[in-house]
Amino acid sequence: MSSSPSPERAADVAVRLRGVTKIYESGVAALGPIDLSIGRGEFVSLLGPSGCGKSTALRLIAGLASPSSGTLDIAAASSAPRPGHRIGFVFQEPTLMPWTSVRDNVGLPLKLAHVPAAEARTGIDAALAQVGLSDFADAFPRELSGGMKMRASLARALVTRSDILLMDEPFAALDEITRFRLNNDLLALWRSLSMTVLFVTHSVFESVYLSQRVLVMTARPGRLSAEIKIDADAPRDDAFRASAAYAGYCRRVSDALAPAYTGVHAL
Known part of the structure; x- marks a missing residue:
């Protein structure tokens, strides 16, 4: 699988990558080609092994690096006062x-x-x-x-007042209780501010808890190998973490992720 489903209308798209690759000067092919569309107000997680290009994808979207090939489009900000798009970036540290x-x-x-x-x-x-x-x-x-x-x-x-929030494993170094609390706070902010969030994580459990969609990446050069929609109507809370639905989604994501660690890519 090389792409994620696009929102139905162009006006609904916050971020769109088409055939994007990143090859560093050293010759290392870090990413792609990758096709990806993220809707306005959507919460999406990127999940994959270390070195698969998750952080590279964020840096390309943020304008901190340039694609080697392909096109990358960021929608204009949906609200005043300042023109253009506004991107917030939360780093690992x-x-x-x-x-x-x-x-x-x-x-x-x-x-x-x-x-x-x-x-x-x-x-x-x-x-x-x-x-x-x-x-x-x-x-x-x-x-x-x-x-x-x-x-x-x-x-x-x-x-x-960013429209798009990029988050690169922001809670990875925190203890579990603090991480759970910040997960809850982040979801509350996302709902209240109607932001588009692209969240990078190594945690299957965190990705399922937070996201509307989990996108699984292959080993380097990173491509999208699977998409799991988290269609959970129940509130994301401690009861959801303990539910059979949550466990089922975690199993599906884990199964989709497994090939990236064995060298067998689902295409």
Whole structure:
């Protein structure tokens, strides 16, 4: 399988890749060709073995690297005030500046965009409130727990009021309880802000819990080998984690992922 089903109308598409590949100067073929469409407001996870090109795909979408071939289209932002599309990126590590406050870390994208101070402060306060860090605006990163640092990183991605949120294994280094809590908080933010989320993870369980679709990738060069739609009407909560439906989806995703670790690709 090389593609994921497209949303029915072009207006519904937030991200579209067609025949995209990435070959590094060293000659390593990291990705593709890959065809992928993600609808506006959709939550999609990319799942695959290490080195399969998941992070590369995010970097291409974010404009941090260029495809070697193929086309990549990002929809314009669906709302005012600023024209163009807005993409937020949450990396594997929080990447906070240790010498300045949480408020200043979160406000960095607005500072770089020369947003007026009063407008920036309003946006920063809103982003901190969305991730539950209002009381820690003046704290320094060294005073935060791992989960709180990741919340600050998420607030920094949200402060530009992004339409598209790219997340590269943001919770991988956290303990299980913190990870579950942040999964729940992320879903609540996604619902309230109507963002498009593309989430990279190594965890079958996390991908099923969070996503509307799980896209499984082959080993390098990464291609899409399977798509599993998570059609769960029940709320995503502790009861869902314990349900037979959740276990069934996890089994399906695990079965789809297995060939990537044995060298047999489903095409």
